Amino acid sequence: MPSPHDIATLALESEVDWPRDLDRAPLPGLTEIEPPPWNEVLGPLFPRGGPNGLVLKDGKTIVEWGDPDRCDLTFSVAKSYLSILAGVAVADGLIASLDDAVNKTLPGPAFDGAHNGAITWRHLLTMTSEWEGELWGKPDLIDRNRQLGPGADNSRKGQHRDLQMPGRFWEYNDVRVNLLSLCLMQLFRRPLPEILRERIMDPIGATGDWTWHGYENSYVDIDGVRMQSVPGGSHWGGGMRISSRDHAKFGQLILDGGVHDGRRLLPEGWTESIRRPTPVNDAYGMLWWLNTGRAEWKTGPEDSFAAIGAGGNIIWIAPRERIVLVARWIDAPAVDPLIEKALAL
Incomplete structure (x- = not known):
């Protein structure tokens, strides 16, 4: 049977092959493979730390490694935070139905026309919107034909692909996720980091150290107030900078069905709906x-x-086993062995 020491040793010895000076280097698999001007970084980047993380079982920390209190960019793990903010919008009645067309609530040029006009909230949340357009200087075409995972062939990334009807095709597209983020801010009429802090992070006892950065050009005026929209990752800089310990508290909230210390923070059933297969x-x-x-x-x-971000960032949740595993900067081949050891504790 593995020991907590075995898990920590595996994680510390399995650092992802990414530079630590992320503020200077092209981002592997992201801006590194994009031609100018598409690869232009629009938000801040920061040097990263080393591998770190922790495992919770039944809400208690059973092992941790590295510096789980260090705040680092978490890349696309931020997308999963957007899904939780969508749940808050549902709770507040700002989204009556996920199957409503977005332009029913937010009319405007982003959803004009027969194609974009058919896009629903569910389409945006499941990466099936097939939205066509440009946001913050980045066209959706950047991520057409994008592939993920080991052996991904991104030789056609950024090339034309005929769009299908919304809901008919899945594609991992950061421009479209950033559109969802903007739409949620327009619903709340407030910056999303404020909503997340007030409705989720402060109530679960997260530190005040996490930040969520937008782009230099992602400001809009809402009710006469200038607000910055935040991205669902750090593809072009910006994004969420947070510690593993705060990630674990967030993961525990999801594991507990959106309830913390007897207080319901998310609509009943929301944490089940987010993991229903598309x-x-x-x-x-x-x-x-x-x-x-x-x-x-x-x-x-x-x-x-799990919530997964580039660079080896993951919040992995096993509901029946009551486990939350957070790992940062871990090489992909080590994730399965790490999960196996966590389950055996």
């Missing part, structure tokens, strides 16, 4: 990765799910 991609829910058929993590239970 019809056109059963490995993905609403901005969370799933383990359908145990295809993603062979050592993990099929009902496990």
